Amino acid sequence: MRGLAAVLLCLFLAGCAGQQAPPQAPASSSPGTDTSTPIIPAPLPPTLSTTPSRALEPGITVRGTVSAGVEAGCLILDTGTAQYLLLGADTAIAVAGAEVEVTGKAEPGAMTTCQQGTPFHVEKTQRVNG
Template sequence: MRGLAAVLLCLVLASCGQVPPAEVPSSSTPTTDATTPSTPAPLPPSSTPLPTAPPVPTLPTPSRALEPGTTVVRGTVSAGAESGCVLLSNGVAQYLLLGADPAIAVAGAVVEVTGRPDPGAMTTCQQGTPFHVTKTQRG
């Protein structure tokens, strides 16, 4: 008896989702239906090239495998205005690298750093958002 009830329930549910097809009028005069969108005419070919969007800059992206608050940032290293200051630019933001491996984080290198941004930290560099680096690798 349960098997029969289950089969009937499946049939009822299956028939609920079906919608009967709409009837097409058989008159010879064209009619417009508000629910049927009209197809726009194709545009003529243009000799002017379409503008292209600028490349999307790399944003700092949190990693799923990292602790909460830890961030991975990829960008190009440059020397800061003050001696000993190392900056990382990713096209969107500039980070002051604190504790980056000096053998890897050299001016002109593309690197990926893992760590935590600390916008409230006081430094003598006065450039970029301070970023406490826990891992430095070539990008």
């Protein structure tokens, strides 16, 4: 019987060993002095710029010359200052060498298999008379 009581006492003490005692206030502390560890708040995540970029606005129109991309089936619009990967352009109008104007939305983060130009989802394609 004593052996069983000893085993139960050991199990009880082992179960309590993993628990932590609640924090206690310092034994002697003068009024007005805080000896506790200061709490430092976690840094806030960086904020994104709220300034809209013209390239991100829906319905913008860009003009340039169409060329074939380095991958088959990819059409690039070169504006002279930027290159756009035309996605959904009318392929009867947007052919290599043609000067066109496209209206749509640039999506710099869009995934494509083409390796050049800013992805541009075309809503309207028209040839420029020149």
